[in-house]
Amino acid sequence: MGRPFEHQIRVRYGECDAQGVVFNAHYLAFFDMNITELWRAAFGSYQAMLDRGVDIVVAHAELQFRAPARFDEELTLAVSVSRLGTTSVLTEHRIRRGEHPVVDGSLRHVFVDPRTLAKTAIPEWVRRGLAPWMLDASNP
Amino acid sequence: MGRPFEHQIRVRYGECDAQGVVFNAHYLAFFDMNITELWRAAFGSYQAMLDRGVDIVVAHAELQFRAPARFDEELTLAVSVSRLGTTSVLTEHRIRRGEHPVVDGSLRHVFVDPRTLAKTAIPEWVRRGLAPWMLDASNP
């Protein structure tokens, strides 16, 4: 319970700006990669979710910038699920370099019908698939 | 008092994702363009601020996604200053297509000494320069 899903990436040259550090907008793209990788662990792939008839759209994002990351550094990206509502899922994201925090934040996605884009209830198989990465509700 | 600074951009093809809409991380880059353009209006340019001995780093970002934007659409980007603290500035961002809201959000930047990256007090000329785009403190 509560363990985050983790993976590693290496900072690309084109992701760094004139200050020599990762340009802030790329961290939101890194959060998106967390969703892709968590979905792979939970459901096989993002496409596998689509194939079962639901999609997600992002509704809210928050990012806390703690320290810069630089070209060619290896970053650890960690993601866990902090809340599964009726139609929305809240994920917590931590990006660090070794033990040093770089960026923390959260994303809220809404489940939708891919044809109508109308909100739809989170299917039971999604809840089961994400359960291993759910933060303990009694210990948030 | 309180009027936002506004400018227009057109959505580029490469900014749209496989859902045919602007990929979420690009909105954070659009907020960054708001800072560049507000700084131009307030100080002449971002470089003019650097030339006077201070820089800014982003500390926090929040984005509320209201509706998608599509390739080739013209978007209006609006930014105003909601708080000027001792060392940090909070800006409010609204992106809309015509009168339709697309993304709202905020950025918090901290003023730093460009050599040491240590926090530094916001200079008086920065407060004067940003005053025309300050939201009324008594009417936030």
Added chain:
Amino acid sequence: MGRPFEHQIRVRYGECDAQGVVFNAHYLAFFDMNITELWRAAFGSYQAMLDRGVDIVVAHAELQFRAPARFDEELTLAVSVSRLGTTSVLTEHRIRRGEHPVVDGSLRHVFVDPRTLAKTAIPEWVRRGLAPWMLDASNP
């Protein structure tokens, strides 16, 4: 005959890399923006071409890097059509800062049926639409 279509863009902060200059891959995205703007001048919009039943896919690109461009600089993007074959169009791109060349290059696109992605002959209305920006065949 032979006048290029021109428009201006301003270099964004996030487009510059740790060397403080525009990251090379963005120039290929700038060439793509040239196509979008030339298509707007020639056909109303890229979408208008799709609505008439053809699409284009890029087949080849070449870029010659002459000088760096920096954050906040205004660049002039120029594009003309150097060859219209049976199914492919070759465009010439020049990016400059004032009179100083920054990047030159070319793109070759192939016209396709949007449903099958099979090559398709360039329609006569495309030839007419692009004619004002055709380089003189006798004086390439």
Added chain:
Amino acid sequence: MGRPFEHQIRVRYGECDAQGVVFNAHYLAFFDMNITELWRAAFGSYQAMLDRGVDIVVAHAELQFRAPARFDEELTLAVSVSRLGTTSVLTEHRIRRGEHPVVDGSLRHVFVDPRTLAKTAIPEWVRRGLAPWMLDASNP
């Protein structure tokens, strides 16, 4: 002799465009990642080259687009050195999905003095470091 340096990447969601395929400009960024990884294999890292007093700037790029790549696909990126001149290096790039070619191309970089950006002769240790990935001159 002549074996390319290879590594793998996975296509990110934000790298795909409204046609559902990797946006063309990202392939030039993938070529740039090839340089980063080849340099790591040859010299320890890009930074290790800078620490020894030389830098490189891109002078020319060519890309041949053979087939589209899609979100979440794994791509193999291969790079080899086809020519080492007095001051410039030509690299050949092949991107494929399994055995299917996606994009081929080349980059030409010039070695420069990082302080003056003037062209500088390729050091002997660079020639030695890149030798394992040199295409056979007698069999180009």
